Amino acid sequence: MKAGIHPDYKEVTVLLSDGTEMKTRSTLNTKDGVYKPEVDSRNHPFYTKNTNFTSKAGRVDRFKRMYDKKK
Numbered sequence: 613m614k615a616g617i618h619p620d621y622k623e624v625t626v627l628l629s630d631g632t633e634m635k636t637r638s639t640l641n642t643k644d645g646v647y648k649p650e651v652d653s654r655n656h657p658f659y660t661k662n663t664n665f666t667s668k669a670g671r672v673d674r675f676k677r678m679y680d681k682k683k
Contacts, residue, residue, distance in 0.1 A: 630654045 619639040625646045626634045
């Protein structure tokens, strides 16, 4: 490998939303060596099967009523 062209490869602690910690090695630059992802398998709707979809039909009807041109 060429010297000086590769990023630092250091140990990083990944802290998940439920408090679980994992130690891994990464080139990620963190100030304190801890990475806290916003989305992980504990809180992402795909994994939790939580489907809170809003009704788009209601929004479209409301939009049409608000901006419908008077004939």
